[in-house]
Amino acid sequence: MTEDDLRAAFARHEPLTPPTGPVRAAIDRLAARRRRRRQRLRVGAAAVALVGVLGVGAPQFRPGQTAVDDGTTLMADPSGAPVGTLNVLLVGVDSASGSRPPLADSVLLLHVPADRSRPYLISLPRDLAVPIPGHGTDKLNAAFVFGAGDGRPDLAKGYDLTRRTVADLTGVRIDAGVVLTYPVLRKLTDAVNGVEVCLPERVRSIHTRRIFPAGCHRLDGAESVDLLRQRRGMPDGALDRDRNAHRYAAGLVRRAGEQGVLTDPVRMSRLLGLVGPELTVSWSGSASLPDLLRVVPALESTEPVGLDLPAGGNGRYLTLDPAATPFLAALREDRLAGWVAANPARVTRLR
Amino acid sequence: MTYEEFADARLAALLRYAVMLTGDPHQAQDLVQETMVRVQLNWRRVARADSPERYVRRMLTNQFVDWRRGSWVRRVLLRGEPDEAVAAPADHAQHTVDRDQVWSWLAGLPRRQRATLVLRYYEDLPDAEIAEILGCAVGTVRSCISRALTTLRTEYAEARP
Numbered sequence: 001m002t003e004d005d006l007r008a009a010f011a012r013h014e015p016l017t018p019p020t021g022p023v024r025a026a027i028d029r030l031a032a033r034r035r036r037r038r039q040r041l042r043v044g045a046a047a048v049a050l051v052g053v054l055g056v057g058a059p060q061f062r063p064g065q066t067a068v069d070d071g072t073t074l075m076a077d078p079s080g081a082p083v084g085t086l087n088v089l090l091v092g093v094d095s096a097s098g099s100r101p102p103l104a105d106s107v108l109l110l111h112v113p114a115d116r117s118r119p120y121l122i123s124l125p126r127d128l129a130v131p132i133p134g135h136g137t138d139k140l141n142a143a144f145v146f147g148a149g150d151g152r153p154d155l156a157k158g159y160d161l162t163r164r165t166v167a168d169l170t171g172v173r174i175d176a177g178v179v180l181t182y183p184v185l186r187k188l189t190d191a192v193n194g195v196e197v198c199l200p201e202r203v204r205s206i207h208t209r210r211i212f213p214a215g216c217h218r219l220d221g222a223e224s225v226d227l228l229r230q231r232r233g234m235p236d237g238a239l240d241r242d243r244n245a246h247r248y249a250a251g252l253v254r255r256a257g258e259q260g261v262l263t264d265p266v267r268m269s270r271l272l273g274l275v276g277p278e279l280t281v282s283w284s285g286s287a288s289l290p291d292l293l294r295v296v297p298a299l300e301s302t303e304p305v306g307l308d309l310p311a312g313g314n315g316r317y318l319t320l321d322p323a324a325t326p327f328l329a330a331l332r333e334d335r336l337a338g339w340v341a342a343n344p345a346r347v348t349r350l351r
Numbered sequence: 352m353t354y355e356e357f358a359d360a361r362l363a364a365l366l367r368y369a370v371m372l373t374g375d376p377h378q379a380q381d382l383v384q385e386t387m388v389r390v391q392l393n394w395r396r397v398a399r400a401d402s403p404e405r406y407v408r409r410m411l412t413n414q415f416v417d418w419r420r421g422s423w424v425r426r427v428l429l430r431g432e433p434d435e436a437v438a439a440p441a442d443h444a445q446h447t448v449d450r451d452q453v454w455s456w457l458a459g460l461p462r463r464q465r466a467t468l469v470l471r472y473y474e475d476l477p478d479a480e481i482a483e484i485l486g487c488a489v490g491t492v493r494s495c496i497s498r499a500l501t502t503l504r505t506e507y508a509e510a511r512p
Binding site: 003005006007009010011012013014016017018020023024026027028030031034035 | 358362363366367370371374375376379380383384387388391392451453454457468469472473500503
């Protein structure tokens with residue numbers, strides 16, 4: 001066989017070359033989509049999840065106030081644990097400092113049913129088009145920016161507008177809420193000596209090139225944050241990130257459970273004290289905060305059920321899926337267990 | 352030069368090059384698409400290169416050779432369509448069947464070796480330029496080519512009765 005045979009083989013296969021027109025169009029389409037997604041790094045929804053579940057207890061901190069360092073507050077008042085459903089809004093924001101306004105890119109609702117069977121973690125897609133009080137219709141994550149303002153962003157105001165938007169959208173009362181940042185998440189993870197996260201598929205970090213193989217891994221704080229930032233390159237983008245947040249939250253709760261944090265008010269208080277000063281929290285008057293915390297030991301299972309608010313669309317904005325109507329009705333009427341039983345495919349697999 | 356001008360002038364040649372690398376029109380299209388999306392998004396950096404054409408060819412070749420870094424292979428593998436790698440243009444003469452054996456043997460080569468063969472015998476580039484595209488020494492290019500040719504000749508000799 002000669003080199004000329006090789007040249008001839010290449011030349012003979014030139015007709016396999018696809019036409020340029022469709023390729024050109026596909027490139028432009030893909031590039032446009034990726035440009036939109038590129039905008040910036042976002043907070044893992046995750047962040048959120050954890051404190052939410054860990055502690056419905058987080059709301060005991062006021063912005064800027066340091067943590068309680070003994071267990072007395074948490075154990076006080078054995079009488080009135082709250083009854084009925086509980087909804088805690090978890091908002092993950094990226095860097096709150098610097099010149100650019102923070103975006104709320106992870107919005108999760110932690111729902112605890114009245115029977116205290118188990119917590120539900122519902123992610124609300126950040127690109128969902130929703131009416132924002134006083135600002136027309138825009139993406140859900142814009143509510144935080146509208147509220148916080150540019151210049152010196154006010155996280156509490158950003159949270160408040162997000163809360164009102166979510167309350168209008170879902171029709172449920174928001175009992176408390178937390179704003180989380182990456183540093184908080186990292187500290188919490190390290191404080192419990194790492195969290196086990198079970199991934200159905202390999203994830204590769206576009207930020208650090210770290211590879212997270214499929215399967216279960218114990219991640220430290222830095223690794224967890226890295227994982228929870230990943231959105232690009234995953235089949236469902238931000239939705240997959242929200243699901244990883246669910247998995248992370250489940251792992252964190254398991255970990256906290258193993259260490260007795262959930263049932264030991266002193267330990268919980270110490271843990272929250274670690275991150276307390278950096279948390280921005282808020283609550284409405286319907287239940288006092290130590291009372292909210294009492295919900296945790298009352299849960300039959302702390303293993304959360306991860307759900308996405310059904311939404312879809314290919315453009316810049318997502319819209320609610322027809323399936324969202326019965327879902328939201330079930331949420332409002334505290335019938336989520338039944339809804340999940342009827343729609344098992346919509347539950348995120350956590351391990 | 353703008354991205355549009357570049358695409359007008361070079362897209363067809365890049366697609367041909369990708370077909371020679373991958374041996375398959377679908378994979379070639381995915382490879383070119385993935386590379387050109389990055390070219391478009393980073394056009395300013397590409398345009399600053401001495402020769403944007405060579406820069407892009409280098410991107411595409413690396414994407415092909417180092418499949419772990421890119422995602423295109425995974426998508427191709429997930430496509431689930433029959434592999435058309437050896438579906439050459441129809442010609443029923445017996446010797447053509449033999450010649451098209453060459454095409455399937457090429458598919459069996461390591462990617463890097465196949466890339467050097469394409470650059471040398473299809474693009475007709477000098478060894479120095481091939482070395483630059485692959486980011487290796489000229490000596491490495493030569494040994495790569497000779498090893499690839501040895502493999503092909505062995506296959507050829509075995510296929511002869």
